[in-house]
Amino acid sequence: GYCLRHTTECQNLDDMTYEIDRSRAHAEEYSSWFLWPAFSFQAYPGNVLNTYHWRPLDVDRVVVWRGWYAVDGEEIEVILDLARQDRETTVEEDIHLVESVQRGLRSRGYVPGPLVIDPKCGVNSEHSVMHLQRWMREAANG
Numbered sequence: 001g002y003c004l005r006h007t008t009e010c011q012n013l014d015d016m017t018y019e020i021d022r023s024r025a026h027a028e029e030y031s032s033w034f035l036w037p038a039f040s041f042q043a044y045p046g047n048v049l050n051t052y053h054w055r056p057l058d059v060d061r062v063v064v065w066r067g068w069y070a071v072d073g074e075e076i077e078v079i080l081d082l083a084r085q086d087r088e089t090t091v092e093e094d095i096h097l098v099e100s101v102q103r104g105l106r107s108r109g110y111v112p113g114p115l116v117i118d119p120k121c122g123v124n125s126e127h128s129v130m131h132l133q134r135w136m137r138e139a140a141n142g
Contacts, residue, residue: 002135003033004132008123009123013028017085027046038053039054048079050066050068051067051069068080
């Protein structure tokens with residue numbers, strides 16, 4: 001199957017909303033993986049793991065299951081706080097963006113814009129979006 005890996009430069013780790021034990025391997029890194037067609041996991045600084053599983057219900061609806069995990073199940077309150085913070089910020093924003101795009105797609109007036117494709121695959125490149133769009137076209141066309 002298909003898999004995308006995304007990494008990015010972490011912002012100032014001193015400004016994180018949770019403590020990071022920098023003595024652990026990879027504690028200062030962020031990476032995410034998308035496993036086609038409907039599963040993703042993200043490794044946050046501090047060795048926090050977040051999972052997504054999307055399950056389409058029909059053409060206009062999807063259920064998303066999320067999971068949050070820490071090394072050895074440590075500091076459960078930190079994980080619960082992160083899950084709440086993520087739901088109230090990033091996820092809330094994403095829901096509105098996806099709903100807006102869906103309205104545009106239904107209008108039949110949607111025209112995709114150009115993607116920013118950096119040949120060096122820098123952190124601002126949208127090459128992963130290009131691959132996801134190709135995989136979706138392949139799946140739709142059989």
